[in-house]
Amino acid sequence: MPNTVKTRSEHVCHGGRVGFYTHQSDVLGLEARFAVFLPPGADAHNPVPVVYVLAGLTCTEETFFIKADALAEAARLGIALVATDTSPRGAGVEGEDADWDFGTGAGFYLDATQDPWRKHYKMGSYISEELPRLAEAHFPLDGTRRGITGHSMGGHGALVHGLRAPQFWKSVSAFAPIVHPTVVPWGVKAFTNYLGPDQATWRAYDAVCLLEDGHSHPAPLLVDQGKADQFLERELQPWHLATAAHNAGQALTLREHEGYDHSYWFVQSFAADHVRHHAAILKA
Amino acid sequence: MPNTVKTRSEHVCHGGRVGFYTHQSDVLGLEARFAVFLPPGADAHNPVPVVYVLAGLTCTEETFFIKADALAEAARLGIALVATDTSPRGAGVEGEDADWDFGTGAGFYLDATQDPWRKHYKMGSYISEELPRLAEAHFPLDGTRRGITGHSMGGHGALVHGLRAPQFWKSVSAFAPIVHPTVVPWGVKAFTNYLGPDQATWRAYDAVCLLEDGHSHPAPLLVDQGKADQFLERELQPWHLATAAHNAGQALTLREHEGYDHSYWFVQSFAADHVRHHAAILKA
Secondary structure (H helix, E strand, C coil): CHCCCCEEEEEEEEEEEEEEEEEECCCCCCEEEEEEHCCCCCCCCCCCCEEEEEEECCCCHHHHHHHHHHHHHHHHHCEEEECCCCCCCCCCCCCCEEEEEEEEEEECECCCCCCCCCCCCHHHHHHHHHHHHHHHHHEEEEEEEEEEEEEEEEHHHHHHHHHHCCCCEEEEECCCCCCCCHHCCHHHHHHHHCCCCCCCHCCCHCHHHHHCCCCCCCCCCCEEEEECCCCCCEEECCHHHHHHHHCCCCEEEEEEEECCCHHHHHHHHHHHHHHHHHHHHHHH | CHHHHHHEEEEEECCEEEEEEEEEECCCCCEEEEEEEECCCEEECCCEEEEECCEEEEEEEEHHHHCCCCCHHHHHHHCCEEECCCCCCCCCCEEEEEEEECCCCCCCEEEECCCCCCCEEEEEHHHHHHHHHHHHHHEEEEEEEEEEEEEHHHHHHHHHHHHHHHCCCCEEEEEEECCCHCCCCHHHHHHHHCCCCCCCHHHHHHHHHHHHCCCCCCEEEEEEEEECCCCCHHHHHHHHHHHHHHHHHHCCEEEEECCCCCCHHHHHHHHHHHHHHHHHHHHC
């Protein structure tokens, strides 16, 4: 409902406006936070294309806006950004704050099916349904021109949701994504707890498996990856994505960058490219 | 001494490198932190122009690099950036952590003359002597092409040091600076404690007083100020700078921006302009 969004702060930025908001999420059963950047000229008479941004482990709805340096290019190209938090907050599940790579800050953009997580850990439905509905009712965003991107765990979320609903997410990109969570430690830990032991259910939240299982996206996917990323071999393994995309006939631009690590110093180096990638598709 | 710089972390960024360092500061008598961004192509055979960046109250050497979105333009134009901390850390002075606008995080880029502050609170000499000497011995920086900028308290530091040593700092700019600290609450509180009751000694650390007392800079000063800045009337009062510059014949571009507040959402909106301002002077 439009009247449930509370403004935490709003700031003029690059001629547009960045704002931080809370609302009571029905899906999560908790208060949730999100952020919106509106470029100059966005208003009810001129709804603009919008890219949803998903951050990685330990991050929040603030991280990408502060650290990715994407707002200048979004302002220039007339693209709005909506940033979500990375998990429910304050769910009260025992152990949710024990690890940095699971629980709080690590919702993996899926709907948990296992106790005790399934009551609140529903970031899948939150970012694919509730948040777009809410944000697009409240702000001058054009839901017919909607893209998705993210970093690390958020890159996983962007690829998975983009492949699951290509008509909903018309442009897709990712920075250093977890492309194959069903086979890497971060993913196995999260999926075992959130989704349970039946690994067949995991495939719906794994970009490589989705491609193997017949999903694809009509637009080319853009993925940037640092070759000095400290998580490259253990958690990210982008070669699985390259192979699966090739086998599925999925257009993919996978750029590997010498020397770059996993940090936002890497993300900010290529964020403007991603804004242009989304703008080229969404404004075509 | 070159061998005293310890690397905390380094990251490839925009084709260059951002790094965070510590060293034992002789001037401060404590370990100090600083950060350096080197653009692509900077090396011992190609030392590059450098702009020192001073952050505001409560900030650190990380703040401007993370939040100001200046690195892309610095990379493009071949400009290095060096960022300092805002005060000594761990000086152990009673009360230094009591207030957010005085003591830790609030060194005001001056040399304290009063007990108990004068032993460690020497950010004036630190940023005007020790840090440039150290940084320029260690990194491929061209000290003959050196500029200075800053935000809020750091804007005060940039204007004051630029006006005090115009041959040393060849280009000067500021974001929402404290232009006349001798007459505003933040400045009176800091100067009373750091410099003592003799207000004649305060004038050497006040940009407006320096202009009134015959200082000037051969290059035009660039100052950006948000008109919705929450500190505009009480602490910043940029009209004093406009008047003093006019009376002194000092070239000043003071841009006032409707709607912008005091935050880094404001700073990031104009940071690329500042990089271009410095590059135009330093590369002329």
